[in-house]
Amino acid sequence: MSIQSSNISIESSFKIYDNYYVYDKKTQNEFIDSSLRVHRGFYNYDKVFFINRESDVIVTCPNHGDFHIKPKRHYRGVGCNKCKC
Ligand SMILES: [Zn+2]
Numbered sequence: 001m002s003i004q005s006s007n008i009s010i011e012s013s014f015k016i017y018d019n020y021y022v023y024d025k026k027t028q029n030e031f032i033d034s035s036l037r038v039h040r041g042f043y044n045y046d047k048v049f050f051i052n053r054e055s056d057v058i059v060t061c062p063n064h065g066d067f068h069i070k071p072k073r074h075y076r077g078v079g080c081n082k083c084k085c
Pocket of ligand 1: 061062063064065080081082083
């Protein structure tokens, strides 16, 4: 239940970034910080190139390697397909 409410606050805090369609290092760092919090540091974000919430980024699973995912889904707790946890 506490995870659910923290996801909602992260999602709403990112609405201010909806107008960013160019690469922005600050926005990328925000994405990585929030993702580390949501997924408790499970994934690696060395290959992330954040453009906007709708554009796929590359996230690295420690067990299965790289996968593509939309940032808005990753914020909601969606991660590696193969882990299914
Ligand atoms: Zn995995």
